[in-house]
Amino acid sequence: MTRTGRRVRASLCCVLATCVLGGCSAGDDTAARSVAEQFLDAGAQRQGAQACSLLAPAAVRELEDASGAACEQAILEEDLGAASGILDVQVFDTMAQVRFETDTMFLSRFDGEWLVIAAACAPRPGHPYDCDIQVS
C-alpha cells in the first residue's frame, strides 16, 4: 500500500466512533488494488473475457453500445495502462480509486466485490477524469 493509502485509512481508523459509525473495513485497499491489477493484466494479455468480467455491468453496456462490438473484443481496442508502478489506492465506503503510473481507475462495490466503473482515465485539473471506459 502507498503512503497516501495508509494515511487515509489511519485517519479513519484512529477515531473509534467514526469507525463504529462510518465503517472501517481493513483489506478494502488490497482487494480494490487486486481487481485493478487483474483488469490491467487481462488487457495486457489480450484476455478480453477476463477483463470484461471485472467491469461493472453498466460499463460493459456502455462499451458495447459505443463500439458496436461485444465487450470481449471492444475492450482489447482500448488503450489500457500497465499494472505496474502503483501510486495510490484510496477507498471510501462503496468507491475506490487506484492510480498507476500509466492509468487511473475507479471501482465500485457490487455484491461485495470490487468492479471497475471507469478505466483508461486521464486527469483534467479542476474537472472529472476523462475516461475511455466509464459508466455514463
Add this chain to the structure above:
Amino acid sequence: MRTFVRHNSLSLFFGCIFLVSLVGQSFAGWAQFNALQVAEHLDTINWTAYVSSSDFAVDVSENWQSEFLQFWVYLMATVWLLQKGSPESKELDKAGLESDEDQKVGSHAEPDSPQWARVGGWRTRIYSSSLALVMGAIFLASWLVQSIAGWAAFNETRLQQLQDPLSWTSYVRGADFWARTLQNWQSEFLAVGTMAVLAVYLRQRGSSQSKPVGEPHGATGVEG
C-alpha cells in the same frame, strides 16, 4: 416499577422517541442512498451496510453536534445574558456566576448537596461547570465525527463523479462541511431564541418551560 416509570417518564419518553426516530432515519436514508446508487448505475447496499456507512454517520452526527452545541451555548449564555419577562432567563439582578451562598457550595452547601459541591477546591470548581463540560465535550466529539464521516461520504461522491478525493484538511475548509454545519446551527439558534422571546407572552399551562398562565408578561425567571 410503575413509580420508577412515572418518576423518570421525561427521560424514558425522549429515549424512546429518539430510538424510533433514529431507526426511522436509517430506513429512510437507506432508501434514499440506494435510489442515488441506482441512478448512478451502481449497486445497492443492504441496511446493515448503510447504518455502518459514512453517509449515515455524517447525517446522524451533523445533527447531534448542533443539538449539543445548542444546549452548551444556552447554558453559557444564560449565565450572563438576560431576557426580561422570559422564564428562560434568570432574574434581572442575577447575571453572572452568583455567590457561593446562592449556589449552595462550600460552607453554604446543604446536608443533601452533592459531595463535590460541599468539598470545595478543584472538585467544586469542576462540578460547578460539569454540565457545560460534558455537553461541550459531546459537541466537540460529534463535530469531529461529522468532519471525518462527512469527509469519507464526500469523497465517495467525488469518486462516483470520477474526481480525485480531497484530504481531510481540505474538506473541513470546504463548502460541504460548513454547509452541513451552519444549516444545523442556524436552526438551533432560531429555535432557542424564539422560545426565549415567545415564552414572555405565551403560556403552556402545566409546563416547566412556561410561566404560570396568569403570571405577568414582565415577570422574569419564573417557571411553571
